[in-house]
Amino acid sequence: MTKADGQRGSPTSYDVAQRAGVSQSAVSRCFRPGSSIAPKTRERVLSAARELDYHPNAMASGLITRKSNLVAVIISNLTNLYYPEVLAELTRRLSDRGIRVLLFALQAESEVDAMLDQVWRYRVDGAIVAARLTPAHLRDFARHNVPVVLYNRFGEGEPVASVGCDSVGGERQLIDRLNAAGHAVFGIISGPEDNYVGQERVRGAQQRLEELGHRSLLVRGEFDYESGATGLRALMEMTDRRLDAVICANDLMAIGAIDCARETFGLRIPHDLSVVGFDGVAPAMWASYRVSTIRQPVRRMTEAAVAMLMERIADPDLPPEVRTFAGKLIDGMSARFVS
Amino acid sequence: MTKADGQRGSPTSYDVAQRAGVSQSAVSRCFRPGSSIAPKTRERVLSAARELDYHPNAMASGLITRKSNLVAVIISNLTNLYYPEVLAELTRRLSDRGIRVLLFALQAESEVDAMLDQVWRYRVDGAIVAARLTPAHLRDFARHNVPVVLYNRFGEGEPVASVGCDSVGGERQLIDRLNAAGHAVFGIISGPEDNYVGQERVRGAQQRLEELGHRSLLVRGEFDYESGATGLRALMEMTDRRLDAVICANDLMAIGAIDCARETFGLRIPHDLSVVGFDGVAPAMWASYRVSTIRQPVRRMTEAAVAMLMERIADPDLPPEVRTFAGKLIDGMSARFVS
Numbered sequence: 001m002t003k004a005d006g007q008r009g010s011p012t013s014y015d016v017a018q019r020a021g022v023s024q025s026a027v028s029r030c031f032r033p034g035s036s037i038a039p040k041t042r043e044r045v046l047s048a049a050r051e052l053d054y055h056p057n058a059m060a061s062g063l064i065t066r067k068s069n070l071v072a073v074i075i076s077n078l079t080n081l082y083y084p085e086v087l088a089e090l091t092r093r094l095s096d097r098g099i100r101v102l103l104f105a106l107q108a109e110s111e112v113d114a115m116l117d118q119v120w121r122y123r124v125d126g127a128i129v130a131a132r133l134t135p136a137h138l139r140d141f142a143r144h145n146v147p148v149v150l151y152n153r154f155g156e157g158e159p160v161a162s163v164g165c166d167s168v169g170g171e172r173q174l175i176d177r178l179n180a181a182g183h184a185v186f187g188i189i190s191g192p193e194d195n196y197v198g199q200e201r202v203r204g205a206q207q208r209l210e211e212l213g214h215r216s217l218l219v220r221g222e223f224d225y226e227s228g229a230t231g232l233r234a235l236m237e238m239t240d241r242r243l244d245a246v247i248c249a250n251d252l253m254a255i256g257a258i259d260c261a262r263e264t265f266g267l268r269i270p271h272d273l274s275v276v277g278f279d280g281v282a283p284a285m286w287a288s289y290r291v292s293t294i295r296q297p298v299r300r301m302t303e304a305a306v307a308m309l310m311e312r313i314a315d316p317d318l319p320p321e322v323r324t325f326a327g328k329l330i331d332g333m334s335a336r337f338v339s
Numbered sequence: 340m341t342k343a344d345g346q347r348g349s350p351t352s353y354d355v356a357q358r359a360g361v362s363q364s365a366v367s368r369c370f371r372p373g374s375s376i377a378p379k380t381r382e383r384v385l386s387a388a389r390e391l392d393y394h395p396n397a398m399a400s401g402l403i404t405r406k407s408n409l410v411a412v413i414i415s416n417l418t419n420l421y422y423p424e425v426l427a428e429l430t431r432r433l434s435d436r437g438i439r440v441l442l443f444a445l446q447a448e449s450e451v452d453a454m455l456d457q458v459w460r461y462r463v464d465g466a467i468v469a470a471r472l473t474p475a476h477l478r479d480f481a482r483h484n485v486p487v488v489l490y491n492r493f494g495e496g497e498p499v500a501s502v503g504c505d506s507v508g509g510e511r512q513l514i515d516r517l518n519a520a521g522h523a524v525f526g527i528i529s530g531p532e533d534n535y536v537g538q539e540r541v542r543g544a545q546q547r548l549e550e551l552g553h554r555s556l557l558v559r560g561e562f563d564y565e566s567g568a569t570g571l572r573a574l575m576e577m578t579d580r581r582l583d584a585v586i587c588a589n590d591l592m593a594i595g596a597i598d599c600a601r602e603t604f605g606l607r608i609p610h611d612l613s614v615v616g617f618d619g620v621a622p623a624m625w626a627s628y629r630v631s632t633i634r635q636p637v638r639r640m641t642e643a644a645v646a647m648l649m650e651r652i653a654d655p656d657l658p659p660e661v662r663t664f665a666g667k668l669i670d671g672m673s674a675r676f677v678s
Contacts, residue, residue: 010483053482055459073442078427079621081420088417091444100457103412103442105430118439120394143392144349225625259626282418286564287598288627 011052020048031056032065062123071099071309072124072146074115076106076131080223081252081281082296083130086151089302090128097310099125106131120144126309129153132194147312149305152197159320161312163305167197167278168204170294170327174247174276175208177292177329177337183244183274186216187235189257191223191249198223198249201278205247221253228256229264236265243273245335251277251284254291258334274335280328292335294327301325350391359387370395371404401462410438410648411463411485413454415445415470419562420591420620421635422469425490428641429467436649438464445470459483465648468492471533486651488644491536498659500651502644506536506617507543509633509666513586513615514547516631516668516676522583522613525555526574528596530562530588537562537588540617544586560592567595568603575604582612584674590616590623593630597673613674619666631674633666640664 013027020027022041029035030045037045048054062068071094075083091101102122104115116137119127127141130151135158141148150162178186188205191198202218209216219234221227228248235243248254254277261267261275269275270292277284280295304323312318331337352366359366361380368374369384376384387393401407410433414422430440441461443454455476458466466480469490474497480487489501517525527544530537541557548555558573560566567587574582585600587593593616600606600614608614609631616623619634643662651657670676 055456055483057462058457058460070441078430079423081423084418084420084423087442088444091417091442092446095443100461101442101444102409103426103430103440104434105427107431117394118397121397122439123396144394225621255625263626282564283622286594287602 010057011054013054013056015052016045016048016054019052020044028056028061028064032061066123067125068123069099070102070122070124072102072104072119072122072127072129074104074106074119074127074129074131077223078105080250081283082250082279085281085298086130086302089298090306093302093306097306112137116140119146126313128305128309132196145316147309147316149309149312151301151305154196154322155320156196161308161318161320161322163301163308163323164197164325165294165296165301165327166324167200168207170278170329171201171204171247172208173329174292174294174335175205175212178245178247178274178276178335179212179214180338181274181336183336184214185239185242185244186214187231187239187243187246188216188218189221189228189231189235189246189248189253190218191221193220195223201249216247221249223250223252225252225256225259228253228258229260230256232257232260233264241265245274245276248275248277251279251281251291251293253277254293254334255283255289258289258291269334270336276335278327280330284330284332290333291330292332292337293330295330296327297325349396350393352393352395354391355384355387355393358391359383367395367400367403371400405462406464407462408438409441409461409463411441411443411458411461411466411468413443413445413458413466413468413470415447416562417444419589420622421589421618424620424637425469425641428637429645432641432645436645451476455479458485465652467644467648471535484655486648486655488648488651490640490644493535493661494659495535500647500657500659500661502640502647502662503536503664504633504635504640504666505663506539507546509617509668510540510543510586511547512668513631513633513674514544514551517584517586517613517615517674518551518553519677520613520675522675523553524578524581524583525553525586526570526578526582526584527555527557527586528560528567528570528574528588528592529557530560532559534562540588555586560588562589562591564591564595564598567592567597568599569595571596571599572603580604584613584615587614587616590618590620590630590632592616593632593673594622594628597628597630608673609675615674617666619669623669623671629672630669631671631676632669634669635666636664 013024017024017027029037030042126147128149138158152164154162190202217238219231221231246257254275257275258269261273267273277291277293284291352363356363356366368376465486467488477497491503493501529541556577558570560570585596593614596614597608600612606612616630616632623630
């Protein structure tokens with residue numbers, strides 16, 4: 001009869017050492033990733049641990065090794081259709097490396113301060129952040145010796161490790177295709193005011209339109225379905241319904257704009273109006289939409305983010321690095337492109 | 340000049356006690372939720388902590404208080420459109436109570452064992468689980484004294500605290516409406532084989548159809564868009580295209596079925612074919628679909644799950660309780676209902 005069966009209270013590493021006939025330090029080494037231990041000793045320890053139903057206390061080991069094997073993942077807009085895929089990929093890749101995810105889902109960017117206090121308390125080994133951090137926040141990470149990798153965000157003046165998709169390059173591809181197909185009256189639906197990625201996409205689109213001699217109208221969106229519809233209505237009004245193409249800063253707004261164009265204005269997409277998005281989320285591929293868009297290489301990007309963070313946990317003095325991935329043009333059915 | 344500015348290494352509770360002119364135990368009490376401390380002492384401690392940039396070590400406190408303030412949230416299918424909302428709500432509600440989420444995203448139900456080992460290691464205070472647990476897993480939770488609340492899953496023989504939406508009642512409402520409107524040839528697209536909620540929904544639909552004297556055809560789905568489309572094609576073939584209504588075990592499959600019905604078979608929805616779903620996810624409300632469905636009361640359900648878990652963390656001997664919420668019928672545009 002094992003101790004776990006017989007009495008309440010968890011077995012300790014001492015119990016395991018006794019049963020395996022090894023030292024307590026051998027038990028500790030056995031459960032510490034990267035420690036060296038003879039295969040035979042390891043086998044005896046694992047077998048004793050199984051018999052006793054022993055699970056090393058991650059918090060106690062964390063205090064000793066100063067590694068919690070926890071990484072904070074901080075996401076500001078979890079219900080945005082793009083992020084569930086990112087979160088699932090990050091969690092899987094970290095888990096493959098024996099790291100657990102401490103999740104922080106922000107409702108508003110203003111919650112960052114209260115959240116960071118919790119991040120410090122849990123002594124996370126590092127953080128992957130898809131939320132806006134100020135240079136002051138980034139200096140806090142440095143002061144607390146917590147390596148950070150930004151995901152689709154950038155340092156805004158403070159050099160910091162980050163992974164992103166090339167917004168400007170992606171928009172240029174979309175605009176070039178629209179321009180080649182003869183579109184002349186362009187409207188843009190932006191992202192939320194404080195969203196860096198949204199701003200970059202708008203900047204990329206405006207810049208390229210200007211280079212090609214086009215003017216464009218801009219309305220504010222919020223990255224959601226409703227603001228895509230509202231944005232389209234505003235642009236139709238502003239152009240006296242003479243709109244050729246709508247550039248939406250993400251797919252979800254493109255979907256809202258397509259639905260509104262069909263339902264409110266009776267337009268055929270793309271015959272009467274071209275709509276382009278950005279991200280390549282699953283619903284953008286559904287038959288009712290088939291959005292012409294730029295697909296972010298989420299697997300490559302999440303793998304890069306995790307790899308960069310692991311490198312920086314191992315060596316905090318690595319210099320900041322920015323890795324930018326090109327998105328893939330998806331030649332959908334929502335825009336007239338010249339093939 | 341504060342210590343944090345002057346030298347590497349975090350300030351300790353001893354440093355804070357010294358600066359505030361109080362005992363170390365007063366500092367500990369100040370940062371322990373629910374401890375009593377005089378308001379004036381509290382103010383002095385917090386002010387000293389701010390000046391020193393002190394953040395209590397959650398792992399060290401966890402070892403002393405035997406509370407990690409961590410809750411494991413275990414979700415088996417994070418990219419299912421339904422779960423991001425659930426996860427965001429759970430995270431927010433736990434965070435409001437000073438609890439952090441340790442996230443476990445399962446790719447396959449078979450990963451449960453490896454994952455539970457990690458759950459024990461982090462000495463979580465409790466767990467909310469939206470993944471299939473066997474009775475043996477549930478006994479593991481009991482043995483490790485980790486209270487668990489199941490979300491849209493049930494104990495399968497083992498009594499366990501759980502929160503769910505009434506699948507059978509929801510399907511009955513949908514079937515009754517379809518029946519009243521004169522539908523006669525019914526097809527059902529189920530969820531994945533091992534999914535309890537999917538099974539319950541199918542059982543509810545079949546039972547009610549039988550009571551009303553209808554036969555129905557059943558095809559297997561996987562809760563995703565593609566299997567909704569594939570399922571519809573199979574049902575059309577099986578009925579020689581004489582299908583009146585398709586009952587999909589979730590919205591995402593209903594969306595796939597609607598797109599396929601329109602595109603592959605040229606059907607008008609709901610004129611030629613009624614399609615109903617379950618969940619009430621955001622895309623089901625989009626103008627291209629307006630799925631007639633049962634909306635799960637996610638806010639009520641997540642609030643109940645968190646409240647039930649907190650009660651059980653405070654008093655592990657509370658008896659298991661099952662809370663079932665009725666879903667709300669959404670009278671969309673994808674089914675002919677009699678109003």
